[in-house]
Amino acid sequence: MTTFIFLGLGSFTSKSAIAVVTQIEETSGEVLYRSQVKLDDQSGKVWQVVLFKQVYPNQTSNINLRLVGFPGSAELIHPQPLRITSTTGKVWNAADIFLDEAPAPTIGQYNFTEILSQLPLETLTLSIPLPGTKFINISVPDHVVKEWQSILSIQ
Template sequence: MLRRILKIFWWLLLLGILTIYIYLGLASFTSQQVIAAVIQLEEAPGEIVYRSQQKLNDNLGNYWQVVLFKRIDSNSKKTSSINLRLVGFPGSQELRHPLPLKITTDTGKVLTAPDIFIDEAPAPTIGQYEFKDVLTQLPTQELLIGIPVGKQQLINISIPEYVVQEWQEIALKS
């Protein structure tokens, strides 16, 4: 009798686990990406950092961490920098330094952001670009970012509208 009860218990447990896996699998196909909030950090005494961080894939299918951050001196209320950092996950191509980042708006307007890592980046798949002048010129629609990987080669990352809106929110922070 005990053996039969244990057998039924294990079958019910297996059925429950299988149901959860199926449910989670189907939910991932139907759920929309969650909009992340802008994060505020105190990096050092008197220095506030506002940050938007997303994981997006490029046109080759590789994932990148896309982080826009703004540093503000809380005493003087002056913005010291606004940068866009791109970090390639394993398998991503190496970035070409010091080539600028190419930003294309939905209207076809092309903007460039200078590379901050002029001499050497911390890793071959990391790039950081000065975004202070670019951010004020961006519309709130979807963007296409071209990351330089060769003299004439670019990897493209599509930046969704909600991410651009987060970036605009960071631009307004003081």
């Protein structure tokens, strides 16, 4: 499961919203493209937001969004879909990849394979469900969404 090592927490001090697409090649022939950025939720807690595309030889590629809460973040419940909302109010739901248990209580991972191409190039709100009717809301700037869209064209 070495594929996900790169998704570690990294530095706790940066709150930058600059993301860059990077490419990682695995020995199995898998190529991984990722966009990684740290964003604050509505209460000021920092989240690592990683969109990644896994490309395997002679197979359909997968696109997932992983959210990693830094220490002090809320524990996520699984399986619960991630709600994505545009500035015009359009809503998409991304399926939770972790059907039973996540690697840590503050990690969520969601299937973006079908959703990414539908998202508009504008600021989006990611809403992570909590128990009851509460959500953690993370605003994703439009330049990050544009970077995510650039990953679609990579074969």
